[in-house]
Amino acid sequence: MKFLGFIIVCVTGGxxxxxxxxxxxxxxxxxxxxxxxxxxxIEHIIEETQVPNLVTAVLADYRxxxxxxxxxxxxxxxxxxxxxxxxxxxxxxxxxRHSPTGIILHVKNPDKILKTGKEFEYMDKDWxxxxxxxxxxxxxxxxxxxxxxxxxxxxxxxSPGGGFQGGVIFGSSLILLAISYNLKTLxxxxxxxxxxxxxxxxxxxxxxIAAICMLFGKNFLDYSALIPIVWDPHHVRGLGMLGxxxxxxxxxxxxxxxxxxNIVSEGRHDEGL
Amino acid sequence: MxxxxxxxxxxxxxWLYVILMMIGLYAMIAKNNLIKKLVGMNIFQTAIILFYVxxxxxxxxxxPIIQGAHGGHGSHAAIHAADYINPLPHVLMLTAIVxxxxxxxxxxxxxxxxxxxxxxxxxxxxxxRLSEE
Numbered sequence: 307m308k309f310l311g312f313i314i315v316c317v318t319g320g321x322x323x324x325x326x327x328x329x330x331x332x333x334x335x336x337x338x339x340x341x342x343x344x345x346x347x348i349e350h351i352i353e354e355t356q357v358p359n360l361v362t363a364v365l366a367d368y369r370x371x372x373x374x375x376x377x378x379x380x381x382x383x384x385x386x387x388x389x390x391x392x393x394x395x396x397x398x399x400x401x402x403r404h405s406p407t408g409i410i411l412h413v414k415n416p417d418k419i420l421k422t423g424k425e426f427e428y429m430d431k432d433w434x435x436x437x438x439x440x441x442x443x444x445x446x447x448x449x450x451x452x453x454x455x456x457x458x459x460x461x462x463x464x465s466p467g468g469g470f471q472g473g474v475i476f477g478s479s480l481i482l483l484a485i486s487y488n489l490k491t492l493x494x495x496x497x498x499x500x501x502x503x504x505x506x507x508x509x510x511x512x513x514x515i516a517a518i519c520m521l522f523g524k525n526f527l528d529y530s531a532l533i534p535i536v537w538d539p540h541h542v543r544g545l546g547m548l549g550x551x552x553x554x555x556x557x558x559x560x561x562x563x564x565x566x567x568n569i570v571s572e573g574r575h576d577e578g579l
Numbered sequence: 580m581x582x583x584x585x586x587x588x589x590x591x592x593x594w595l596y597v598i599l600m601m602i603g604l605y606a607m608i609a610k611n612n613l614i615k616k617l618v619g620m621n622i623f624q625t626a627i628i629l630f631y632v633x634x635x636x637x638x639x640x641x642x643p644i645i646q647g648a649h650g651g652h653g654s655h656a657a658i659h660a661a662d663y664i665n666p667l668p669h670v671l672m673l674t675a676i677v678x679x680x681x682x683x684x685x686x687x688x689x690x691x692x693x694x695x696x697x698x699x700x701x702x703x704x705x706x707x708r709l710s711e712e
Contacts, residue, residue, distance in 0.1 A: 311608035319601040326593035327586065333638035335661050340637060344667045345660035352648050352658065360643035360666035361673065369670060376674045383681030390688040465644065470677050558677070565684035572691055 355543040357463045366547040370527040384561035391573035402426045444486035451479040459555045463544045469554030477562025501560045508557025512550045600626035613700045624679045628672045635668035
């Protein structure tokens with residue numbers, strides 16, 4: 307099998323390398339990819355959308371449908387992870403830790419549930435104490451990561467950034483919290499239901515803004531229809547893009563967290579990694 | 580051989596992506612462990628992403644953000660397409676990265692389910708367990 311695979315790979319690679327002989331040189335301004343559509347985008351983007359960042363403008367305006375279904379794909383990935391892995395079976399035994407002394411209680415009767423709070427905290431048998439240095443450093447870092455994520459989303463129209471990138475950065479800050487403390491801490495901050503609602507709301511914001519355009523009598527996703535309700539009619543398309551990017555960011559953040567939580571704890575939502 | 584070397588030097592970017600892609604393809608075909616196959620899939624996707632991004636590059640061009648258009652109301656010089664790199668591959672790859680993350684997440688979830696049921700991620704052992712049932 308290994309030998310056969312190697313031969314297949316060599317043949318495919320040889321054909322592809324042979325094909326590169328016909329390709330345009332690297333950085334050739336007259337290559338076919340850079341001569342037709344992209345020149346139109348570059349030359350007309352300011353008069354048509356007033357958004358300097360070409361990537362955001364093409365992503366959220368010219369190719370708005372693509373991005374909308376992309377967001378739906380991300381939502382479906384989160385949904386698939388949830389449906390494949392989520393495990394609602396009640397646990398047979400429980401472990402509680404007495405916070406002041408560190409004594410661990412093992413409760414074998416599944417009906418007996420201790421009240422958790424300041425005195426007792428719920429845990430499982432994979433529990434390991436977190437390192438103080440890691441916890442402190444991450445606690446300081448996380449707010450800055452989140453602020454930066456919001457900056458990336460908000461400035462997507464003018465500088466490198468956008469909803470996908472900002473959403474991933476925000477999601478990674480949540481994952482950092484789950485790694486440095488434990489999964490329970492993250493789930494206490496953001497409930498599973500809230501994450502699910504966020505993922506759906508993100509898609510809904512995108513589709514909603516597109517549908518509002520229809521309500522004003524223009525096409526689906528034609529942001530110029532929003533002129534009556536925005537405060538800056540000159541930048542109406544930029545504001546419409548900002549709106550959909552915020553929706554994308556919310557959906558991506560929530561789906562990142564859902565995928566991480568479900569995979570690390572195999573759907574049990576206990577201690578995780 | 581003397582003809583081949585200038586060809587490689589002129590288009591070394593494509594050669595690198597093809598090699599990277601073939602590493603990913605080989606991992607997907609020949610590796611026995613499902614997680615290693617997933618890593619191969621990710622390497623393959625990365626090669627495609629790099630390939631697209633390099634297509635968008637133009638020499639002596641800058642990033643695709645129009646200069647001097649921030650906050651202004653349309654008073655700026657004419658925009659030449661040769662001054663900015665092609666934004667279209669970047670847009671396509673931005674969405675491709677997101678799809679690759681999504682597919683990777685779902686694939687990991689499936690791998691976790693396979694492990695929960697068969698207690699292994701090795702392909703030959705999985706085939707053995709399946710034929711036993």
